[in-house]
Amino acid sequence: MSRADLGPRAREHRASLLVATLSASFGVLLLMVTSVLSTFILADDVTGSSGTVVIMLILAAAVFVSLAVYVGAIVTANTFATIVAGRTRTIALLRLIGSTARSQRRAVAKEGVVVGLLGGGAGLILGLLATFALVRIGVATGVLPELPYAVVEPAVLLPVVAVVLTTWLASWIGARRVLTVTPMQAIGGSQELSREEATARPARNAVAIGLFVVGVLLLLAGVGVGLVSPLGVLIGIVGGIVSFSGLVLGAHLVMPPALRLVGRLFGTSATARLAAENAVRYPERSSRTTIGLVIGVTLVTMFAVAATNFQEFVLNAQAANPEVYEGTQAVVATTVGVFSALIGLSALIAAVGMVNNLSLSVLQRTRELGLLRALGFSAAQIRRMIVIEAAQLTIAAVVVGLVLGTFYGWAGAQSMLGAINGSPGLIFPVIPWAIVAVIVVLAALLTAVASVAPSRRATRIAPVAALAVE
Numbered sequence: 212m213s214r215a216d217l218g219p220r221a222r223e224h225r226a227s228l229l230v231a232t233l234s235a236s237f238g239v240l241l242l243m244v245t246s247v248l249s250t251f252i253l254a255d256d257v258t259g260s261s262g263t264v265v266i267m268l269i270l271a272a273a274v275f276v277s278l279a280v281y282v283g284a285i286v287t288a289n290t291f292a293t294i295v296a297g298r299t300r301t302i303a304l305l306r307l308i309g310s311t312a313r314s315q316r317r318a319v320a321k322e323g324v325v326v327g328l329l330g331g332g333a334g335l336i337l338g339l340l341a342t343f344a345l346v347r348i349g350v351a352t353g354v355l356p357e358l359p360y361a362v363v364e365p366a367v368l369l370p371v372v373a374v375v376l377t378t379w380l381a382s383w384i385g386a387r388r389v390l391t392v393t394p395m396q397a398i399g400g401s402q403e404l405s406r407e408e409a410t411a412r413p414a415r416n417a418v419a420i421g422l423f424v425v426g427v428l429l430l431l432a433g434v435g436v437g438l439v440s441p442l443g444v445l446i447g448i449v450g451g452i453v454s455f456s457g458l459v460l461g462a463h464l465v466m467p468p469a470l471r472l473v474g475r476l477f478g479t480s481a482t483a484r485l486a487a488e489n490a491v492r493y494p495e496r497s498s499r500t501t502i503g504l505v506i507g508v509t510l511v512t513m514f515a516v517a518a519t520n521f522q523e524f525v526l527n528a529q530a531a532n533p534e535v536y537e538g539t540q541a542v543v544a545t546t547v548g549v550f551s552a553l554i555g556l557s558a559l560i561a562a563v564g565m566v567n568n569l570s571l572s573v574l575q576r577t578r579e580l581g582l583l584r585a586l587g588f589s590a591a592q593i594r595r596m597i598v599i600e601a602a603q604l605t606i607a608a609v610v611v612g613l614v615l616g617t618f619y620g621w622a623g624a625q626s627m628l629g630a631i632n633g634s635p636g637l638i639f640p641v642i643p644w645a646i647v648a649v650i651v652v653l654a655a656l657l658t659a660v661a662s663v664a665p666s667r668r669a670t671r672i673a674p675v676a677a678l679a680v681e
Contacts, residue, residue, distance in 0.1 A: 227326045235334020238370020243342035247360050284377035323382020327375035335371050419461025426454020430622045437626030447626040462498035467491045469607040486599035504608035512616025515646040520624035609654045
């Protein structure tokens, strides 16, 4: 790789490295926070005598770590897929002079290994430092008592290894497009699959639908098992991952209808119509951009709903058995507060993925944007078009994420706490509307942030120069 290639490729992998670092640090932080909370709970006179509480805490940590790694893998896979899409002509040129598709895919996978190793190492250090800082702040503010908390646990290597492996696997999966690049694309035009081409893949569509259906059934099974045992949450987490994997695999079927519906909100001006068509013309590109935000909104909504329903379960149980749950309010409040704060990091991982993919998407559309400038579009119109595209993608992702998050959050709380002493059994989902409002406001801010850099880059290039880019 020449020095000239290092600059662009380093820029391409900034978000991938950030995602890997955040995923590893999140996993390390969760494991260490679980250790701290376990020490805190065992030292309490009431909850320390309950093995069930500690088991539930461990199960919750396992769920969080699994989701952190899963989110990082999905966002990284989408990032690498976007990177490979932007390198199509370069890869085709290498194929034209004798390189094989498999060797090119291995080269991309090696980049994934490097990103995983660097991100995992950085995440380990950041996670341990963040844990130490949180404990000191908690003790100083009186939230946590002064106890002999562990500084480091051997288990912290697990999320680091998981991030390295998933980043490598995500880069390998994201680079599968390399296998479809032909040498002729080096001398001809190359572009993303159209909507018709993307939907005309019956095998992939069948697998996606099958995964989603099986995952939902497993979630419902977890809810059923949760009525007799908290281990139902383990079935539920598998169901959640399987069903969401099906959604990710079939995003090109789900997102275009949602995007088309949302696109009607922005009027019928030329800029708005073009932005709406851009969002649905190439569903794979739009899906890669939106799925990260769908994950973020789903996660935040899921844990907000789960925490609210968790407290509802505890309140009902306290009303039925006040002598059993006397004195647990402080422990429950601390545990819910800590995990509610930590989940914001997963949302940050997903937000990074959306901003990066939107930026890469605009960068790869330089010729298209240059053509619009040559046809008479002003810089202001181009900028407005990109902002509308970002808003359209954000609104569609928020709507889908809110629906999924509400269902997943209710199923998670139900499968974990449905069997506790004094539980009312099945409860109706309790939705924290204040959190939903915050999600909507933050999504609007994310739209503005995500569109600033791409729109500035798109309007900075002269039409003739843009049309000359290869």
